[in-house]
Amino acid sequence: MNLYSTLTRSVEPFETLYPDRVSLFVCGPTVYDYSHLGHARTYVVFDVLAKYLRSTGKEVFYLQNITDVDDKVIDRSVREQVSQAYLSRMFEREYLNDMQSLGIDAVSYYARATTHIPEIINQIERLVRKGVAYGTETGVYFDIDTFERNGELSGQKRDNRVSRVKDTTKHNPEDFALWKIGEYGEYTWDSPWGRGRPGWHIEDTAISEKYFGQQYDIHGGGLDLIFPHHEAEIAQMESLEGKHPMVRYWLHTGYLTVEGEKMSKSLGNFVTIRDALKRWSKDVLRYYILLSHYRSPLQATDEGLANAEKALEHIRAVAIKDNGVSIEGRKAFVDAMNADLNTPMALAAIQSLAAEGDLTALVEYGKILGINFLRENSVPLTILQEIRAELRARKQFELADLIREKMVGSGITITDPPL
Ligand SMILES: [Zn+2]
16 A cells, blocks of 8 residues: 655555554644534544545554544533533533544544643653753743754744743743643643643644554644644653654545635634434545545535535445456556545445456445445345355355255345355
């Protein structure tokens, strides 16, 4: 398989650190509001990637963090006069519900920031001991001047950067917070530098180091996270013991756009996943998302979704009769997935497989893409076919023939591949 890495800006053969094992980390949600279709896109893409890699026999540990300590969580909990735990757990539940409704179930483990505070403090302590972080009266900051490879991922020139928060205690305006000193309600913890709470970037590296170590295979997330978030993650992790690269394959999903603008909460132009699911099925939403390559911008339009629905209905209408294996169709699908997860090409292969009547492939690949390509009543047929194939493999021909007779009797033609 080949994957494009933002780090090298090129498509490279995918080689894992350990044979047949893949460590995949994707930035999870900040749980202070409902998730929107832009999030759906990112998480559908990585769900498909994990499922595809597993289908090739690899063991995939897919880790996602849950950011439950954050300015936005604090602000909203104050506004709504509820505890931070109440608010963040509620939106975490909503997020997990949305993911389930979208058929996203490839994540191996969700790790909350608030349950990893000792790991976070420990990592900051090591960075301070290394001399790459320093404490002031307002917090602990990463000293960006100590990290030579800074900017490697984003390609951004340091001069262009503007820090959002002005803090005169920092050595350099671009230094970012690892620990923020202060009282932040219930989510405030004791630390060697005073009571406070962690910065955002350190949550991810403390969690990924705990489960993967300082190097792992794939880090994913939306395009908007490259700078400063992912850049900061690299600076933190690679400064611990100098292991480089922290991650070889940085995969970033393109924006979901509305009339040319990125779908986002701050622009107010978003459609929540729960609202989208009231109009469109999970299969249509996934089909629509996968019709574009994950790195391209994707326009959110009713017309686009309606077209996706039509295309999916067409596949279902065509894929009725099982004609056995289509070698070319299967190769086209696998080649597409191997080419930097080219799902639009893979969906074209699905259309051929439907036209050629390779129903078994449609079921198998449908599981990878998380889309049901067969009409509801066609599914038991393919299950029967699978059972028959298994019986034939076990040389239990009598039973296999009996099932065939019954199928033929109900008007279904089947051709068995030679044994
Ligand atoms: Zn993150």
